[in-house]
Amino acid sequence: MAFTKFVIRAFSTSTLHFNAVKTVTVIGSGLMGSGIAQVAAATGHKVTLVDKTKEIVDKAEVSIKKSIDRIVKKKFPDDAKAQLKYSTDVLANLNMSTDVLTAVKSSDLVIEAIVENLDVKRELFGLLDNAAPEKTLFASNTSSIPIKDIASVTKRKDKFGGLHFFNPVPLMKLLEVIRIPETSDETYNLLDAFGKALGKTTVQCKDTPGFIVNRLLVPYMVEAIRLVERGDASPRDVDTAMKLGAGYPMGPFELLDYVGLDTTKFIIDGWSKRDPENPLFKPSPILNKLVDDNKLGLKTGEGFYKYNKQ
Numbered sequence: 001m002a003f004t005k006f007v008i009r010a011f012s013t014s015t016l017h018f019n020a021v022k023t024v025t026v027i028g029s030g031l032m033g034s035g036i037a038q039v040a041a042a043t044g045h046k047v048t049l050v051d052k053t054k055e056i057v058d059k060a061e062v063s064i065k066k067s068i069d070r071i072v073k074k075k076f077p078d079d080a081k082a083q084l085k086y087s088t089d090v091l092a093n094l095n096m097s098t099d100v101l102t103a104v105k106s107s108d109l110v111i112e113a114i115v116e117n118l119d120v121k122r123e124l125f126g127l128l129d130n131a132a133p134e135k136t137l138f139a140s141n142t143s144s145i146p147i148k149d150i151a152s153v154t155k156r157k158d159k160f161g162g163l164h165f166f167n168p169v170p171l172m173k174l175l176e177v178i179r180i181p182e183t184s185d186e187t188y189n190l191l192d193a194f195g196k197a198l199g200k201t202t203v204q205c206k207d208t209p210g211f212i213v214n215r216l217l218v219p220y221m222v223e224a225i226r227l228v229e230r231g232d233a234s235p236r237d238v239d240t241a242m243k244l245g246a247g248y249p250m251g252p253f254e255l256l257d258y259v260g261l262d263t264t265k266f267i268i269d270g271w272s273k274r275d276p277e278n279p280l281f282k283p284s285p286i287l288n289k290l291v292d293d294n295k296l297g298l299k300t301g302e303g304f305y306k307y308n309k310q
């Protein structure tokens with residue numbers, strides 16, 4: 001009896017180990033994709049980070065190296081050898097590519113972190129579904145699009161879920177793991193275990209608008225924009241108020257610039273399309289003007305605020 005129990009335990013442990021995610025393709029090497037790839041590589045996964053052009057992935061590689069530099073200086077303050085070893089090990093796990101269809105062929109998990117647009121995401125997953133092996137799990141890092149609407153273009157809804165990371169990925173400790181009704185328990189458990197292997201605290205949420213964090217954060221951020229649009233206060237004063245009065249690390253306008261105003265606009269427009277009667281999500285003239293002028297926040301050097309280009 002004891003022996004049988006031992007065999008069952010040993011077998012289930014090895015099955016879990018056998019299935020665990022080891023190779024990951026991250027698609028989209030912008031703010032989020034580069035952070036996700038970095039953290040996955042730093043935790044021992046073999047990662048391929050893919051984007052549309054070599055120029056874009058080269059830029060992502062530079063930003064990952066900068067982030068690793070900041071991390072090693074903190075992690076090993078007076079140990080140049082340890083700093084170098086950490087950086088070399090992380091970068092050895094990371095491969096940059098512009099060939100998504102080849103990259104996914106050897107992946108246990110594909111994480112999509114491309115532009116916040118349903119049609120573009122669906123087109124990508126349609127291609128991936130034909131190219132990736134049957135066992136490969138798919139996840140989207142979408143901020144606000146229902147996972148079911150993205151997953152429905154594939155024939156592997158049981159292997160599909162949401163992995164919603166937070167910006168900046170190397171520092172933010174939370175990961176929302178989203179399941180649609182078709183997501184199998186095995187897929188959910190593997191996605192959750194992957195998140196924990198990345199050192200994140202995971203929370204589970206159904207596929208509801210904004211999941212947990214953005215369901216609360218997006219209305220708050222949009223209210224801040226409306227407040228300024230009405231002329232009630234300046235962005236600077238709103239930010240000061242929320243940092244000193246509510247204890248937030250960044251005020252809403254600093255955070256909007258940090259997230260990217262293009263992504264912010266995609267989120268608001270998408271929400272408005274799904275909930276057209278809600279006045280909160282009506283187009284914002286200030287936001288639209290900034291996006292039209294390519295003032296997208298930190299990434300372009302100007303948004304609600306001006307930044308020194310790094």
Ligand SMILES: CCCCCCC[C@H](O)CC(=O)SCCNC(=O)CCNC(=O)[C@H](O)C(C)(C)COP(=O)([O-])OP(=O)([O-])OC[C@H]1O[C@@H](n2cnc3c(N)ncnc32)[C@H](O)[C@@H]1OP(=O)([O-])[O-]
Nearest residue numbers: 067070074143166167168170171218221249250259264267
């Ligand atoms: C309307 C719609 C809008 C909704 C948008 C939703 C978007 C999305 O779906 C959800 C989100 O992500 S929501 C967004 C969720 N995100 C938030 O809400 C973020 C809110 N902000 C924060 O939590 C803090 O301001 C930060 C943690 C970003 C920076 O901390 P800080 O104290 O203000 O500033 P600091 O002194 O500069 O940095 C401190 C230390 O961190 C280090 N470091 C920094 N970046 C690094 C990197 N990339 N790599 C490595 N290291 C990095 C840095 O070197 C320094 O190290 P030191 O050795 O101590 O000198």
Ligand SMILES: NC(=O)c1ccc[n+]([C@@H]2O[C@H](COP(=O)([O-])OP(=O)(O)OC[C@H]3O[C@@H](n4cnc5c(N)ncnc54)[C@H](O)[C@@H]3O)[C@@H](O)[C@H]2O)c1
Nearest residue numbers: 028029030031032033051052113114115116142143167259
């Ligand atoms: N910015 C944030 O704070 C944040 C936080 C959590 C989740 N998200 C979500 O993550 C996703 C990415 O956001 P981001 O801020 O990293 O955007 P970003 O604009 O910084 O990066 C997107 C990248 O995707 C690439 N891309 C677009 N279409 C592609 C395709 N078909 N194939 C390969 N690459 C493609 C672009 O070239 C770009 O490099 C979005 O769905 C967004 O809602 C963003």
